[in-house]
Amino acid sequence: MAETRPTVWVSQPLIEAVIAPLRDRVQLRTTDAVTVWSPEQIAAQLASADGAIITLNERIGAAELANASRLQVVANVGVGYNNLDVTALSAAGILASNTPDVLTETTADLGFALLMAAARRITESERWLREGHWQQWSFQTMLGADIHGSTLGILGMGRIGQGIARRGAHGFGMKVLYHNRSRLPADAEAAVGAAYVDLDTLLAQSDHLVLVLPYTPASHHLIDAAALAKMKPTATLVNIARGGLVDETALADALAHGRLAAAGLDVYEGEPAVRPELLALRNVVLTPHIGSASLATRTAMVQRAVDNLLAALGLAGGPAHMPSAINADAALAARAALGKKNGKR
Incomplete structure (x- = not known):
């Protein structure tokens, strides 16, 4: 029987207690050690993913999204999202999110x-x-x-x-x-x-x-x-x-x-x-960028990213229920237009 669960890439080791339950709902590709991903490697990971949970270390723009025809959501673990080209994500109909408030x-x-x-x-x-x-x-x-x-x-x-x-x-x-x-x-x-x-x-x-x-x-x-x-x-x-x-x-x-x-x-x-x-x-x-580095806060950040991801994939209420979407209106409008044009998304 063909696997129908969405595929999700997690770019860095995060809080395992929060990530582990995803295995029951998605096909999960995790990263075991802190990794410096090249743009080409990021593009390759996104090309076969329906969703991604990433950190500020991963920069995602038009080049990384060029072959990501399945990708529906990029959930950023962090408040800032200078690492994301939100315009490129929106144009491709891909939802993006961050993790405000909890930190x-x-x-x-x-x-x-x-x-x-x-x-x-x-x-x-x-x-x-x-x-x-x-x-x-x-x-x-x-x-x-x-x-x-x-x-x-x-x-x-x-x-x-x-x-x-x-x-x-x-x-x-x-x-x-x-x-x-x-x-x-x-x-x-x-x-x-x-x-x-x-x-x-x-x-x-x-x-x-x-x-x-x-x-x-x-x-x-x-x-x-x-x-x-x-x-x-x-x-x-x-x-x-x-x-x-x-x-x-x-x-x-x-x-x-x-x-x-x-x-x-x-x-x-x-x-x-x-x-x-x-x-x-x-x-x-x-100090080495540790502003949010308490166990409780980093756990809450990962949980917020997971909640965003599941909602965007339709596994927890749909995109309208994302706790902190960055580009919902623009991405969903582009997604609808792309759907009319090529039947995708």
Whole structure:
């Protein structure tokens, strides 16, 4: 008897307890070890798949979709989806999804942890101690910046930005300023204790500035040498959004020459590669894109991707029931048009 269950490719090892139940509903092709897939390999996997669960490591565009005539859905495990060419997916009638909401508080935790570690020179102090430099207590050893009562700036005020604002305003008595493409309603501002300002004011007044905005071509290197020059030399910069928002060469230069006190980075423009200039600096805290890396949150992210996949494949209510579709209207319209034209999908 011919197999009628849809075929699903899972591009990386994920949370097995969440993935395993899929075996009863689909033909599952999993990946046993972390793998760097070439564009050609991705194309080959998609060519024989009805659905895919992928991570930010896999880039999918028109070339990878060229022979994917069966593909109905790409479920991305992550909030951001710069790795997806949504226009190409929509044109091919392929649904795409992401995993928002479930990682908000965990990522906000990490952002605030980086802020505190950078401002109070935690990793720099630990390295100094481990290297044997602590021979005698000194009144001026590792003087950092206060967090309580200082001014917290947030660039990008979505769910994660609001989570950071709450931590600053309610937990540390910080004055919270923010800039966003659109201003929050007054009640939302009041709930998180934040005040809206223009970008130049945000840069100039923030003691600690956290980047939480989406990456787009328009926001590429938004924090460049000119923007850094507007910040206080005593300020801390934290990036938990996307590496391309920051001109890392300009940042390293500002940190090296005292024009900025410290930085905390979880994302990088060329990740997993990190610029040698940043690696050489002691006043920057570096983490390997772990904003959502708690077991509970990563489990919830994979579950959200699975729920999106099953709905898109018609195994759990249909595309209208996808928890977080990115392109449902455009993809379904294209799918209908393609169906009329060639009888597929």
